[in-house]
Amino acid sequence: xxxxxxxxxxxxxxxxxxxxxxxxxxxxxxxxxxxxxxxxxxxxxxxxxxxxxxxxxxxxxxxxxxxxxxxxxxxxxxxxxxxxxxxxxxxxxxxxxxxxxxxxxxxxxxxxxxxxxxxxxxxxxxxxxxxxx
Amino acid sequence: xxxxxxxxxxxxxxxxxxxxxxxxxxxxxxxxxxxxxxxxxxxxxxxxxxxxxxxxxxxxxxxxxxxxxxxxxxxxxxxxxxxxxxxxxxxxxxxxxxxxxxxxxxxxxxxxxxxxxxxxxxxxxxxxxxxxxxxxxxxxxxxxxxxxxxxxxxxxxxxxxxxxxxxxxxxxxxxxxxxxxxxxxxxxxxxxxxxxxxxxxxxxxxxxxxxxxxxxxxxxxxxxxxxxxxxxxxxxxxxxxxxxxxxxxxxxxxxxxxxxxxxxxxxxxxxxxxxxxxxxxxxxxxxxxxxxxxxxxxxxxxxxxxxxxxxxxxxxxxxxxxxxxxxxxxxxxxxxxxxxxxxxxxxxxxxxxxxxxxxxxxxxxxxxxxxxxxxxxxxxxxxxxxxxxxxxxxxxxxxxxxxxxxxxxxxxxxxxxxxxxxxxxxxxxxxxxxxxxxxxxxxxxxxxxxxxxxxxxxxxxxxxxxxxxxxxxxxxxxxxxxxxxxxxxxxxxxxxxxxxxxxxxxxxxxxxxxxxxxxxxxxxxxxxxxxxxxxxxxxxxxxxxxxxxxxxxxxxxxxxxxxxxxxxxxxxxxxxxxxxxxxxxxxxxxxxxxxxxxxxxxxxxxxxxxxxxxxxxxxxxxxxxxxxxxxxxxxxxxxxxxxxxxxxxxxxxxxxxxxxxxxxxxxxxxxxxxxxxxxxxxxxxxxxxxxxxxxxxxxxxxxxxxxxxxxxxxxxxxxxxxxxxxxxxxxxxxxxxxxxxxxxxxxxxxxxxxxxxxxxxxxxxxxxxxxxxxxxxxxxxxxxxxxxxxxxxxxx
Numbered sequence: 001x002x003x004x005x006x007x008x009x010x011x012x013x014x015x016x017x018x019x020x021x022x023x024x025x026x027x028x029x030x031x032x033x034x035x036x037x038x039x040x041x042x043x044x045x046x047x048x049x050x051x052x053x054x055x056x057x058x059x060x061x062x063x064x065x066x067x068x069x070x071x072x073x074x075x076x077x078x079x080x081x082x083x084x085x086x087x088x089x090x091x092x093x094x095x096x097x098x099x100x101x102x103x104x105x106x107x108x109x110x111x112x113x114x115x116x117x118x119x120x121x122x123x124x125x126x127x128x129x130x131x132x133x
Numbered sequence: 134x135x136x137x138x139x140x141x142x143x144x145x146x147x148x149x150x151x152x153x154x155x156x157x158x159x160x161x162x163x164x165x166x167x168x169x170x171x172x173x174x175x176x177x178x179x180x181x182x183x184x185x186x187x188x189x190x191x192x193x194x195x196x197x198x199x200x201x202x203x204x205x206x207x208x209x210x211x212x213x214x215x216x217x218x219x220x221x222x223x224x225x226x227x228x229x230x231x232x233x234x235x236x237x238x239x240x241x242x243x244x245x246x247x248x249x250x251x252x253x254x255x256x257x258x259x260x261x262x263x264x265x266x267x268x269x270x271x272x273x274x275x276x277x278x279x280x281x282x283x284x285x286x287x288x289x290x291x292x293x294x295x296x297x298x299x300x301x302x303x304x305x306x307x308x309x310x311x312x313x314x315x316x317x318x319x320x321x322x323x324x325x326x327x328x329x330x331x332x333x334x335x336x337x338x339x340x341x342x343x344x345x346x347x348x349x350x351x352x353x354x355x356x357x358x359x360x361x362x363x364x365x366x367x368x369x370x371x372x373x374x375x376x377x378x379x380x381x382x383x384x385x386x387x388x389x390x391x392x393x394x395x396x397x398x399x400x401x402x403x404x405x406x407x408x409x410x411x412x413x414x415x416x417x418x419x420x421x422x423x424x425x426x427x428x429x430x431x432x433x434x435x436x437x438x439x440x441x442x443x444x445x446x447x448x449x450x451x452x453x454x455x456x457x458x459x460x461x462x463x464x465x466x467x468x469x470x471x472x473x474x475x476x477x478x479x480x481x482x483x484x485x486x487x488x489x490x491x492x493x494x495x496x497x498x499x500x501x502x503x504x505x506x507x508x509x510x511x512x513x514x515x516x517x518x519x520x521x522x523x524x525x526x527x528x529x530x531x532x533x534x535x536x537x538x539x540x541x542x543x544x545x546x547x548x549x550x551x552x553x554x555x556x557x558x559x560x561x562x563x564x565x566x567x568x569x570x571x572x573x574x575x576x577x578x579x580x581x582x583x584x585x586x587x588x589x590x591x592x593x594x595x596x597x598x599x600x601x602x603x604x605x606x607x608x609x610x611x612x613x614x615x616x617x618x619x620x621x622x623x624x625x626x627x628x629x630x631x632x633x634x635x636x637x638x639x640x641x642x643x644x645x646x647x648x649x650x651x652x653x654x655x656x657x658x659x660x661x662x663x664x665x666x667x668x669x670x671x672x673x674x675x676x677x678x679x680x681x682x683x684x685x686x687x688x689x690x691x692x693x694x695x696x697x698x699x700x701x702x703x704x705x706x707x708x709x710x711x712x713x714x715x716x717x718x719x720x721x722x723x724x725x726x727x728x729x730x731x732x733x734x735x736x737x738x739x740x741x742x743x744x745x746x747x748x749x750x751x752x753x754x755x756x757x758x759x760x761x762x763x764x765x766x767x768x769x770x771x772x773x774x775x776x777x778x779x780x781x782x783x784x785x786x787x788x789x790x791x792x793x794x795x796x797x798x799x800x801x802x803x804x805x806x807x808x809x810x811x812x813x814x815x816x817x818x819x820x821x822x823x824x825x826x827x828x829x830x831x832x833x834x835x836x837x838x839x840x841x842x843x844x845x846x847x848x849x850x851x852x853x854x855x856x857x858x859x860x861x862x863x864x865x866x867x868x869x870x871x872x873x874x875x876x877x878x879x880x881x882x883x884x885x886x887x888x889x890x891x892x893x894x895x896x897x898x899x900x901x902x903x904x905x906x907x908x909x910x911x912x913x914x915x916x917x918x919x920x921x922x923x924x925x926x927x928x929x
Contacts, residue, residue, distance in 0.1 A: 010178065013145040013186035020137055055181050057174070069349060078351035084185045084200075100351035101410055106188040119410070121356030 003027040003122050006047035008038030008064055009082070010056040014105070018051060018082075018112075025113040035059030039067040042074070048120050050079040051103075054090065062097050069098035078119040082107065145186040147500070149235045150566075152179040156228050157569040164221055170210075177206045183231065187238070195234045198249055201256045202227050204265065214263035222576075223255045229573045336398055336422035340372075342390035347414035354391070361393065361407045368394040394422065503599075506559050510746055513549075513556045514842040517747070520549040521839070521863030550840070557744045561596035564642045564651070567606060568593050571613050575638055578617035585624055585634055586617050591641035597649050598744045601721050605651070605739075608714040612653045612737055613638060615711070620655030620735050630732070632656065648723075648765055649743060654736035660729040662686045669695065687727045691715045719874060722748075722763070722857065724821075750870065751818075752837040752862065756806035759868045761841055761860055762818065766873040768827065769819040770835060778814055788817055788829045795819070796828045803855055803876055820873045828877050839863075843870065 159176035184199035621636035723741035
């Protein structure tokens with residue numbers, strides 16, 4: 001068992017970067033092209049972490065967080081916002097909506113992986129998650 | 134750069150093309166005042182996504198400019214800045230510059246800082262107008278590849294706002310790299326020598342009380358405590374004293390806190406770091422171990438109190454659990470009201486999003502390497518040839534019409550045609566991006582000439598072969614510049630003429646009977662024909678005193694050497710004349726025509742084939758050779774009677790048809806097969822010539838009309854005058870595809886190499902100058918009867 005990441009971003013570049021970074025670390029990565037796609041895929045992918053952009057067509061990152069947190073499935077999944085924005089107001093809004101953390105683009109591979117491990121407690125490819133409460 | 138990074142970089146630039154296109158489209162809508170909120174969002178997102186991607190490749194100039202650009206867009210989007218003409222202009226020019234920056238980045242060159250600074254200054258002026266002040270926090274925004282900042286550096290006081298930024302600057306210290314120590318309760322203590330500060334320093338007691346929002350935001354106490362335990366041996370004791378009576382117990386409300394007693398020293402800052410992500414989502418007290426243990430009733434003043442600015446709704450025990458939470462597994466359980474309440478504005482927007490999802494959701498697309506498509510197209514081309522061969526073989530068998538194989542062959546032909554059309558559709562692209570680029574050209578040309586001009590486009594959705602779209606860019610650019618520079622009058626002259634001081638350039642595309650028609654027109658003053666003629670005479674392109682029809686004068690513009698010599702303005706006089714445009718269009722198998730009305734403007738019409746791979750051809754026979762003429766260029770087929778043929782001079786003939794006299798061109802002679810008896814003309818194909826008059830091509834017979842696959846000759850044989858390409862017919866025979874354009878201009882003797890004197894003795898004798906190849910075209914036209922009145926420029 002490994003970490004499953006759902007990366008939601010309307011930029012193909014960022015999706016590709018995230019996928020590569022995550023897969024290089026030995027994790028599994030599903031990507032969604034916008035917030036609505038992300039929410040639609042969420043139950044099926046059943047990720048261990050969601051990484052979402054904020055500015056997206058159809059449904060923005062806040063909408064994604066809200067939809068997941070108020071859903072019936074895996075509502076407590078860690079959700080990381082990955083955005084070029086860094087305003088405190090947006091961060092506060094994301095946190096109020098239920099975001100677990102906020103990363104500023106661009107990200108660095110090792111840092112992203114370390115953060116994914118940290119928010120999940122996952123301790124390495126091939127080993128199981130320490131279980132959830 | 135690794136291969137994969139290089140490929141992601143390529144992805145980024147490809148994506149930028151789409152984004153810049155969306156940006157241009159959105160700005161165009163804003164310009165017309167047709168922009169709604171979603172359009173503004175799309176424009177903002179386009180710039181934003183360019184910025185996001187650029188950041189990943191440390192393209193700092195691009196990031197900085199896109200950031201400023203998007204800031205202005207955000208001011209507009211949030212109604213703090215109203216969209217004046219000036220600001221619209223700044224936005225459009227900024228989009229142009231952004232495109233330049235992307236292109237520069239793609240080519241790994243840099244744009245002069247001064248240029249960018251100018252655009253930035255314009256954007257800043259907009260922001261000043263909006264009363265915008267850059268928040269201090271954003272000053273250091275991502276201009277370098279960001280090292281994610283943790284928000285609080287250990288040993289510094291906690292910031293006012295809850296730390297939320299994620300970083301891993303202290304991860305080694307927090308022990309996540311020691312996975313074997315994550316189990317709870319902690320494993321045997323690590324070697325104390327690895328922890329020099331241990332044992333000597335102050336020990337602390339930690340009391341950790343998660344708030345409901347900690348759970349609802351996806352944090353997990355187990356993860357937090359595990360991470361702590363990985364660093365030091367800790368005793369973790371749940372405090373169950375806060376458990377309510379069973380009657381009051383609500384499984385959806387967290388009610389547990391933990392006391393954590395490290396058995397060795399961990400600095401308060403390190404502890405702080407462990408709870409960094411959840412600051413503001415819990416009560417966390419850290420007290421020296423020798424102090425009395427904290428209790429909920431009488432908390433000891435903490436060394437560090439990380440519970441910042443409590444949000445009222447998130448206080449434990451306050452608020453009802455959401456229905457969703459009630460169905461979820463038991464405690465500790467997120468209390469979800471907070472999220473719901475805070476997200477209320479989002480929910481109001483939800484219906485719009487759904488509507489978008491259904492109405493305007495993007496069609497799924499697939500990016501395919503162009504090479505693969507071309508391989509497919511080639512294969513289909515071969516298949517069509519093969520199909521024609523099979524059909525031919527079957528026909529040769531002279532089987533009864535109801536024979537099965539004949540039915541199958543017919544099906545095969547239809548399928549092959551469907552397949553071919555489907556494959557061609559892959560290469561078809563809307564002209565929209567091309568047209569959008571032209572609005573920039575108009576802006577720049579208007580700026581350079583000091584004129585006011587706007588571009589209006591029609592038929593942007595018209596699809597043309599990708600190659601055509603690509604290779605039209607230069608000719609169109611040139612013609613658009615020409616239209617602004619030469620076509621439009623100055624604002625003063627326009628006002629004097631009672632026109633809108635702002636000139637309009639109209640660019641349109643449409644499909645018409647197997648061709649694509651692109652027109653470029655201006656509402657300027659029209660061609661000054663007397664000046665054009667005078668110039669042509671002075672260039673030696675036209676014989677002094679020649680009388681030309683308006684259409685012929687207009688067409689002088691396309692002659693090589695007409696416009697290149699004189700530097701007309703710093704904009705258009707770039708050594709490229711309309712002859713180059715004409716050649717470019719000709720190379721695509723298209724034609725260009727001009728029409729002009731004095732006082733009201735000039736229009737260029739480009740007619741292009743839909744695809745460069747196949748065409749409908751008329752299979753003809755000339756001097757025993759089988760050849761193909763593009764059907765699109767044939768207007769009419771006539772079997773002339775002897776009475777219709779008129780001799781002109783000793784060797785040239787005219788064909789009289791419905792009161793008009795058309796020059797006759799013997800294809801066999803043009804191609805060097807020898808002349809036929811001038812009195813013989815078995816079959817005449819009426820085709821259109823450059824000057825929109827017609828002429829008659831004399832051939833022996835029409836054998837067939839069929840779709841032919843175009844096989845280029847240029848790479849093997851070079852350019853052959855009069856022949857544009859070749860094809861393979863159903864019987865395996867190779868047939869040349871004739872270039873009617875070149876054949877009709879063969880009236881001038883350009884192709885056959887005949888002496889002009891021999892061909893047109895009267896004209897050559899009358900000319901005082903040595904005959905230039907181009908002279909006879911005009912002088913001959915002069916000699917022809919002109920049944921038309923005025924300039925008839927219609928494309929047939």
